[in-house]
Amino acid sequence: MELPTWVWIGVVLIVLAVPLLLIFWPATPAAVKEARELECIERTGVIRTVVSDPERGLLLGRVAVVLQPVSRKSGLVAIDGELFLARPVSPMRPVPRGERVHVSAFSGATLLVARRASMLL
Secondary structure, eight states, rough: OOHHHHHHHHHHHHHHHHHHHHHSOOOOOOHHHHHHHHHHHHHHHHHHHHOOHHHHHTTOEEEEEEEEESSSSSEEEEEETTTEEEEEEESSSOOOOEEEEEEEEETTTTEEEEEEEHHHH
């Protein structure tokens, strides 16, 4: 029994679509969250200049995404779509854009960040 042409066309489309979906689909939910954070930041462009005491406790230990390289003089990170000025906790080479860092301490409203331990290995 021979299959109709429309069935063969459907099979070919499915065979071509599956590899394309696997290639272009976001790898993890974290990638989707990071893309949303960056989109929100590009839209608003607001940088936090005040961090209250209760917020400090909530931000310590959080993971931030580096938006502008973090060096001794400057840096910009995002946590849940909010922008914060950042500097490294200890002297280190600049942290490049897109890398993730941990919030370790504060200096005024500036976050002091450290490279994630898993990146040092």
